[in-house]
Each structure stands twice: as C-alpha cells, then as structure tokens.
Amino acid sequence: MPSQNPFQLFESEKPRLVKKGEVLIKSGQKASEAFYVVKGCLRSYMVDAKGKEHIYQFAPEDWIISDLEFFKNKGVAFLTIDAVENSEVKSIPTSRIFNITAEDPALVQEAFNKFQNRVYALQQRVIQLLAYSAEERYQEFIKTYPNLSNRLPLKMIASYLGLTPESLSRVRKELVKGR
Amino acid sequence: MPSQNPFQLFESEKPRLVKKGEVLIKSGQKASEAFYVVKGCLRSYMVDAKGKEHIYQFAPEDWIISDLEFFKNKGVAFLTIDAVENSEVKSIPTSRIFNITAEDPALVQEAFNKFQNRVYALQQRVIQLLAYSAEERYQEFIKTYPNLSNRLPLKMIASYLGLTPESLSRVRKELVKGR
DNA sequence: CTTTTTACTTGATTTATGGTAAGAAATAAA
DNA sequence: TTTATTTCTTACCATAAATCAAGTAAAAAG
16 A cells, blocks of 8 residues: 555554564454554464464555454454564554545545545556466566565465475576566 | 455445356556445456466455455556446445545545454465464364355365365365365 | 357376474473 | 574475366257
C-alpha cells in the first residue's frame, strides 16, 4: 500500500521505534492496530498446523499494514505482525480506518485510494499464485519490488511466494545460469 | 462481496438480463464497469500464456464484481467477466465507486464496508493458496460457499482453487471414500 | 427423442516442487 | 577477532498435483 505522501490519518501520531524481530501483533491476541511504516520493514504472517510460516504481506517505508481479520474474528488477530528490520512506525486502532466518514472528505478520498491499491495488489497476488510457476513468481517479485528483494532474506521471499527456501534457491541458481 | 441490502450505488440502475456464457467485459477491452448481481452468477478470470483459464472471483446474487486493474493498466481490462448462469445484473462505471466522497456519508460508509469485506476475502484466498493443500482448499470452499459449490461446474471450482479438473475430481473421490 | 458436445472420472505416467541432510557462507554474538 | 548462530546452497530422494489418454455420464442442441 504505497502512497505519495504519508497517510493523513497517521500524521499526528508519534513514531515509535521497534527492533528487528519485535512482535507488534500476535495471532490470537485481542488487539487491532494499523501500522504506518516510517522507516524499516514490517511483515504479517500466519503459522500453519505444521508450524510453517506463511508471509501474507511486507510493509516497507510508506506502507500500511494491519490485520483485517480482526473484525470478522471476534476481535482476535489472525495474523502476526513483526519487524523484519529495525523500524520506525506510527499506529492507530484499525477501527479508525472505518470511522472516517464524517471527517475530512480528502481523508475519505485518500482511504479509497489506499483500498483501491490494496485490492489491486491482492488481485495481482492471487493471479500470480494461481497462474504462475515458482520462477515466474520470483521474477515478478523482483520486478515489482526491486528494492525489497535485496533487503529481505531469501527465506522470507520464499515464504511470501509460497515456496520453500530450498526451491527458491534452486530457482535463483537456474536464473543465474540462464544469463 | 455480500451485503445485507443491495448497494445504494446501484439502486437506481435498471437491471439487465445476460445469458449464460455472455461476456460483459473482455480482457484487453477499453471499458470499465462494476456489476451488481441481482440474480444468477458472474465470474472474472484471466487466460494465461498456455490458454488456460484462471478464475479470480465468482459473484452470485448480491455480490459486486469488476476489474480494478483498469485504473493501473491504461484503461485496459485485465480480467474477462462473463455469466456462469443466466443472470440479471445492474452496472455502473467503475470510476463512480471512487468518486462518491462528496455524496451521502451513508454511501461512503457502505463503500468502506464493501472494501473491508473484499480485502478480508482476498486475505483468506491468499492464505489458502499459500498454506492449504488441494483437499483443504476444496473443503474450505464448500464450507465458505455451500450454495455456490452445487451450482458451479467442477471444472470452474477447480480453476478457482488453482487445480486441474482431474485433480479436483480425485480429491472429491477421496473425500467420499473417507466418510 | 436422438445426436452432439461438454463435463466428469479414472488409470498410467511425468513434472514441479517439497523434504532431508550436510556442508558453505554469511551474519551476529562473544 | 573468534565463536556461535543463522542463512543459503546443493545433492539426493519423495510426493502432490499435472499431464496424457481413454472412456463414461450428463447436458445442450437439433
């Protein structure tokens, strides 16, 4: 969810420092915050029955990240959110995002744009998971997020793409050979 | 994108009849409409390089369906939308959805709810594609959309779940045996 | 109805990706 | 630095799902 200017909704909030690895929202927890990343990178993920992590989203600078399941799920977070790097974030209760109707129309417009971008990004993600091979998904990832692909450990990119680290390592090897 | 009451935005539109198989938006086409399904069922899908269809979304009664890529893609539709059954639909230009700021606050609130539901549904979909096996995805589908699973041909459900019809047929066979 | 087309099933085989394991490289900690 | 920990690579093998192929069932068209 990138934006030209920091989202107005977060403007008045004080940024907070979070250390690499620090957990901001824990799955099963009864809290719901949305985070705006000023600096660094957060991620959201779920852990399956076998203990394997599946990364749903990365949020580098200027992105917003939260767990929307909250509303559907009796106020219990479904995803875990933690910091991939030492970061600086602003936060608001998620509920505020859905209660801005009466406020500034510019804010409403801004929220619409965010939602539009978000739905668009998710559409891309679903299509890629449905229709693309491991190699195609990886190539698309580095094309779409060139900045992220050199900052993130391979195993996290693999998790985001629905692959094992071993498979992504092999894919990468093939790509190098191919040039 | 289900809703309690038909979305206000579509209220004043005249419903139009579409026949099973009729194409409403064609990939590559320079049109962008959002459809509200009064009766029947629509779907959106993309066709990959090998000619294989991948279904992104189904829209039965009371759902909204459109191609958001439009905005990002120089006004060219990425997905194709057609009718899975004889249907009755209302439509508006997609752009209207993003230009309702100045109008009725209730409308804005309604749009927020739709977006929230949509992002939530997409989150579920991504997580399932990342973390679930063929069998788990199918079971989740019939649990989440019990009504849809008996109306749709198996091959479309397979496409939606990212499977071949052969694989889904086998999954189904195993499930019957298991009981 | 009868015919034609499309959808579904099932078996045999292949393929892409996963799992295991061990070592190398890189990063973090001491 | 040196050591410890984590990440990445690579080889070998396993497996879920895809592909191919052929037949059956069901739906649409005549």
